[in-house]
Amino acid sequence: MKPIKIPTLQPRLHVLNHEQALAIHTAALEILEKTGFKMEHPRALELLVDAGCKVSNGDRVKLPSHLVEKALRSAPKQIDLYNQLGNKAMPLVNGNCFYGTGSDATFTLDLETGQRRRTVLSDVANFAKLVDGLENIAFNMSMANPEDVPIEDIYVFVFAEMVKNTNKPVVFIADRGRDIAKIYEIACLVAGGEKKLQERPFLLNYSEAISPLRFPVYVMEKLIFCAEKRVPICLPSGSNAGGGAPVTLAGAMALGIAENLVGLVVHQLVAEGAPFLFGPNVSVLDMKSTVVSYGAPEWSLTQAALADMRDEIYGLPIWAYAGASDAKVMDAQAGAEAMFSIVTALLSRSNLMHDVGFLEYGNTSSLEMVTMSNELVAMSRFFFEGIPVNEETLALEAIERVAKGGPGSIFLMDDHTYEHFRQAQFLPKLLDRSRYDPWREAGAIDIYTRCNSEVKRILAEHVVEAKPDDVLKGIDRILQRS
């Protein structure tokens, strides 16, 4: 008889028990039933009223729990994002984890000077190309809010620049209904038509409501557009603890989840079964600087909690963040904070982690930071794979060979090592393990400088499969109309 295969435990972090998860969920429902929310979009309001919500003072809506239950049942449990070549790239389901960059940074660290400066459109291209060339960065966001394009169509230009420079899935921002329609037009061109785009969506919209409990017209325009076109969307709000939400994490989560559920309900009322990525962003407002922290353990904790709530209650794939920092330069703080969020997001099985490569609480993007994070993700993935235990890995034969071998017999020389070292060990590319003297002789180069060189190498060498000419021309025609 064949020996029983020993399953490998892949470490999983839990931070809530069932009672905690239910209590937060119940609190969210209570917020919607008793406090209610401000819905400023007439059609969304009408849909809610028709579905059975009560309205007072014109636009203050109270939402009964059964509508939430219904929306949770109709929303798909799996969202598949494809790359722009039409291949499935990100099956967002269960514990699948994918990392990607962030949106809208006002500044970036210049690749040549290292100085912080305003972002321009060519930065969007560089980040997209870099992401395309990094194996552990699965999707692309703009990383820039460029100052050199017309501001009313900024997100159209940014989206065009992204699809011109990467074939990976794109998470995008839009201002309102007007520009999201143009972005969708570009996406259809890239996918080869509306039908193909809907079959193989390569994009996901990120929009934000306003905490506490406010749903402006321009936000709901995007939500309704995405629902109708079946473009996957997530709709977190600014429910950061102490700013948009209560300072205590349980309350901030309850509020953020309540806000997300409003989005979900409206979304499913517009188009039952349309894809909705669940999850609030619950970081903290720093009590000294009043920035929303991107290096806070609280954010990692609340998204680990959300992953538990997904498994206990919601069943929908979830939105998260990782690989960012409040540090102004890519220093030890940046490394520590990036790693903390990367490894905890993976261990808690969040599904889609954005903001990789942000410094200065999301205000500055850094190509080097993305590149370092790519390696930190690899390191975390290695840890998360756990320890496979089987005949091959127990290696009793190798032990016997080496132990009984003559003088000079070492594991390093054994065939078992040769055959297994690539899988058995994490082999860093940028993290330095060299001996001291060679390190010093090579210029005593730190991680930032190594990442800088690696970025330059990728931008010089990596080839992004180009879009067909007619697609590029079509995109430019749309831009010229802008």
Add this chain to the structure above:
Amino acid sequence: MSEFKALTEAVLKGDIDKAVAETQKALDAGKNVQAILDESLIAAMGEVGDRYSKGIIFVPQMLRSAKTMKECMKLLEPLLKEAAVTTKGKVLIGTVKGDLHDIGKNLVSMMMEGAGFVITDLGVDVPPEKFVQKAQEVEPDIVAMSALLSTTMPSMPQTIKALEEAGIRNKVKVMIGGAPVTAKYAQEIKADCYAADAGSAVNEAKKLLGIS
């Protein structure tokens, strides 16, 4: 300051009940209203600002002190009008048209109020004409604008233009701030200053008006 030591301490600690009682006590004892304001309340808030800048206290503590001062001001205000006392300056503030975010703007208002400025807060989604209309009415020293969304930033130069067209641009200083706003942008649109956060908004306002 020693004359109002208990009041000053209460504001520093954010003890609202105690501070209000001490203010009433000072008034009952016939103390000068301007002295209570300058030597105790504003002085205390100055100290609070210092402690915050040095990292000794956190924002909620500072805001609690500001709230405490505000409660005390309720007792002083009716008397201030009669006595025509001076203030640091008047600030008209709002989040610009198209933008509905107000946490940052509210923080700036609270901090400025704590520093002795008189604030008129127009709220969010404030169109240029409303800034102008209110500016004509209250004659502020500073018009302060906030924006969180980059797409709403153009409302700032539009408001400045509206102030020009109304002929009151040279009567006010324009201050701007918000996540996507930079010092460079302030220069470009000919605002008078940019403030990165609530604390620096107070300092910049004082600089603009030439007060310490």
